[in-house]
Amino acid sequence: MNTSPTEANRNFSAWQKPTLRYLLQETDTFVTCVELVTSRGTITERDGRRMLALARKLTDNPGIHALSITDNPGGNAMMGADTLGTDLISRGQEVIIHLSCKDWNRNALQSRGWQLASEGFNNILALSGDYPTDGYHGQASPVFDTDSVGLLKMFTDMNAGMKVGTGKRSQVLQRTNFLLGAVVNNHKRYEREVMPQYFKLKKKIENGAAFIINQIGYDSRKQDELLKYMAAHKMRVPVIGNVYVLSRVAARFFNKGNIPGVIVTDALLNLIEKQAKSKDKGKAFFLELAAKQCAIAKGLGYRGVYLGGHLRYTDFERILKMANRFGEDDWKDFATEICFHYPDEFYFFEPDPETGLSSTEISREYLFSKRPDALKAAKQTIPLSYKINRTVHDKVFEKGSWGFTIGKRISQAVDGTSKTVKRVIHGAEQAVKVPAFDCRDCGDCSLPDIAYLCPESQCVKNQRNGPCGGTRQGKCEIGEKDCIWARAYDRLKAYGEEEKMLDGPAIFKDGALKGTSAWSNTFLERDHHAHKKSNS
Ligand code: SF4
Incomplete structure (x- = not known):
């Protein structure tokens, strides 16, 4: 039976969820992704079994569109993404596999690409990766033979049908069908960090990124600015807003700068410390904060949310139910409430005086600095x-x-x-x-x-x-x-x-x-x- 590309992308058979490609490129569905951080040791360890049980429950929920599996996050050795991922795709779940350049050189990444394509994984999140912080008998040496942009370019060439070998032995390989994603870290403090991040985002898109997930952040104005900057610079790819569900432990960790690129300001930490004194240790507050961020992402025009954090299945359910119960315009109030930034934070655009979010007028101070x-x-x-x-x-x-x-x-x-x-x-x-x-x-x-x-x-x-x-x-x-x-x-x-x-x-x-x-x-x-x- 012949199927059109659209039909092939849908995968609406009884046991499979629609593909991420179909949802992002052919519908206006607000997608929900959940990040799964694999554990250390085999899948039969307690943590491995717990993660597998959580992942299967999330798979059973039709409202969870994609599960995104990390690749040795924080520079630590963790179980490879495929073990969990293979189980999930066999249950019809869309899976995003993270691929970073810290532990593999370009040949190993290419080989991994063929392996993933053969196993049925089509969604790849290309990352440079965290610097290794740990390892067997001492810290592992990083590889970084290429980076996120190089990885995107290489996989884009694989999608086009890559030529390998030379002379008579050369051949053009079958095309892979990867939907490639990339990350932007827009939550930066200074112009000399923010602007190069925006330039690199453009380069990632030029090299094949078809969807973007932004870095964890708690500043709605910066969230708004990212979409406005992309629109102003004709970067037309869907962006999924990162919503990391905090806890007191995580907030303290982020505030100390222990996770590269993730910021929790002192003002946000103070609020969290206060909330964490409540009977439930701030749990209701943290879940509500995440639900509000989901509503903000939707209101601002993000194409979905990317939920992360150490949560139980019922926590994810509570967040999503709460987010769905908010009124249509509630996000505007939430956005003014969740605007945690440094006093000297750089923004590319002037603030919108009415909303406190981003306008589309380029920062006057920034323009002045270019005179x-x-x-x-x-x-x-x-x-x-x-x-x-x-x-x-x-x-x-x-x-x-x-x-x-x-x-x-x-x-x-x-x-x-x-x-x-x-x-x-x-x-x-x-x-x-x-x-x-x-x-x-x-x-x-x-x-x-x-x-x-x-x-x-x-x-x-x-x-x-x-x-x-x-x-x-x-x-x-x-x-x-x-x-x-x-x-x-x-x-x-x-x-x-x-x-x-x-x-x-x-x-x-x-x-x-x-x-x-x-x-x-x-x-x-x-x-x-x-x-x-x-x-x-
Ligand atoms: S200075 Fe140039 S040639 Fe020397 S190591 Fe650096 S990049 Fe390579």
Whole structure:
């Protein structure tokens, strides 16, 4: 029997729920997703059995559209998502599998993609991932061979029918049918964090993200702003609002900054501490807060909610029932109530004086900071080394410049000589780049992509396609260093170039170039800069 693509996406047979793709792309259903965090140990452990029982109950509820299973969250080893996921899809449940880049390189991710597609999983949430915090006999080493953008691009190519092998042995593989999702962390404090997150969101969508889930947050104005920013920048993909159900323990944990990128302000924590003194330890308050957030998400125009937290099945039921009982406009009051942010929080848009939410007028202060006189002043604060690096790049490494022509000739001559000559030239390059940039000799240089900051030595996740979501007030989630992408934003903004900082195709570092001259690789067009030009 022939079925249309729409029919195939529906899966309305007696035992299967409609697909997430169908719900998001062909209906206006407000979808409900629940996040399941797998446990440690096998499924037969107490925690594993408990999670399986919860997941099966959620599966039996027709109002729960998708169950989303995490991938070693918090940088810890947990049971793989497939064990739980396979059981659930066999019961007709839509499942979203999280896939992060911290524990797998690109080959392992690709292989995992084929495995997931073969097992019947179609919904993937692509993440860079949390930095590992734990491991057997010491902390595990992170991989980060690619990132969320690279992962999206690779899976998009798999959806298109990927060509593998070379020459006579090459073949085009069958298309996978992944619905790819990505995360945006819009709940950031400073402009130098918020704006790069928005730019990266655009890059994720360009590379195949077909739905977005935003990071946990308790600021309705920022929730509103995200949708308005996306509309203003023609990012037309459905967004699912994250609703993490707090407890006192979780709120304290978040307030201390223990989960990268998740913020609970002091004002919200104070409220929670007060509520937690009640007889039920604040339980009713927490469930109501979550129900109100669901109503806000619906009212603002999100396409669904993404519920998370350590809850029992009955808690999920209570939240959803409560959210459904609210009046049509109640969310507006809730939105003014749930607006927890820092006093100096950056917003791209001015507030709407009537609602306290976001207007569509771009922040006057932000626009002021982009005026020529403000940029001139900003330039004074930029390190001289950056200005020199820009000039050198333009005159030597930019294709078409006189320096590039000479560099290419020299590189071609050196390429054909002995290993000793190559070693001497490479050594001279390292003598400049190690002290100047803390170069790690990767051979596929991203300095020009990140305002002359080295991702190998200064980004713990080696992020080459924009910042991960883990920063805290502009600082890296590991250690106390400023995020290189926040620093790059400051540098580029002084030159009026920050809005283009993530333009261009996804960047993949070529591991084959490690330990070779990055300068020669640029001049001989062996590195990602050459791919960038040929792809653009
Ligand atoms: S060559 Fe690689 S390791 Fe060296 S500065 Fe450039 S990006 Fe960093």
